[in-house]
Amino acid sequence: MLIRIVRMTFQPERTAEFLRIFQDSDALIRQMPGCLRLELWQDADQPNIYCTHSHWASAEALNAYRRSALFGQVWPATKALFAVPAQAFSVHQVSLPISQP
Template sequence: MSIVIRIVRMTFQPDRTADFLKIFRDSEALIRQMPGCQHLELWQDADLPHVYCTHSHWDSAEALNAYRRSELFGQVWPATKALFAAPVLAFSVNQVDASFNLR
């Protein structure tokens, strides 16, 4: 079974990015401690400084969904969502091993 990689691209109101960064800093350690969370990092768009992505790895879709149903998510997500300037783009992917022989 492969891990689930979750990417969430968020466009913030430019004057609210500091508010988002505070929310992220205050919650990132707690998110990393959630059962099934293997990895969490924050990326900033190279050209659009008010656009950020979270990149996380989860043991399974069930672990990700358990986090999304958690009290922590119920606090973090509404506070973050209030700062958006555009709809969020969120998707889950699985890593592909492309090293197999094509013959």
């Protein structure tokens, strides 16, 4: 499983536009093959900063979404609202053994 986090800083006056884009595309993204989870987070101190947190079955599934027509519509429309470029990274969850005292 691959976890993808994308941190986006929007022009403050354009956050409502982003929320409409996200609301309109949320269910469609969740239906993409390999999308296991999708959440939208808002920064607690800076209300124009949002993060998407998604889980994908594999890097291939994420890349297939990134090559899709849906992404081709959603990302350019979202990117046009940024105040600064987005920061995106993919991670894997780490499971450590429980240590005994």
